[in-house]
Amino acid sequence: RRYAIDCSKIERDLGWRPAETWATGFDRTVAWYLSHSEWCAQVRSGDYQKWIAAHYG
Structure with a gap:
């Protein structure tokens, strides 16, 4: 079974x-790791x- 985030409620209720x-976030993440x-x-x-x-024990 696959899961995906459904942002429709927060989009509707809070704007x-x-x-x-997803695509631009993925591209930026890959670029960050490469750099x-x-x-x-x-x-x-x-x-x-x-x-x-x-630093944190």
């Missing part, structure tokens, strides 16, 4: 609209978990 479409490859490598290497432990 809210998402800032991005932050050093951070991604640190997360994959375990350095990020060490940083979290050092």
Whole structure:
């Protein structure tokens, strides 16, 4: 079974609209990860978990 967010109630009741479409949000997310490859490598290497432990216990 697949799930998808249905924003129709919040759109109707509050007049809210998402800032991005799914496609533009996906494109921007991919672009962010591509431009932050050093951070991604640190997360994959375990350095990020060490940083979290050092700063947040």
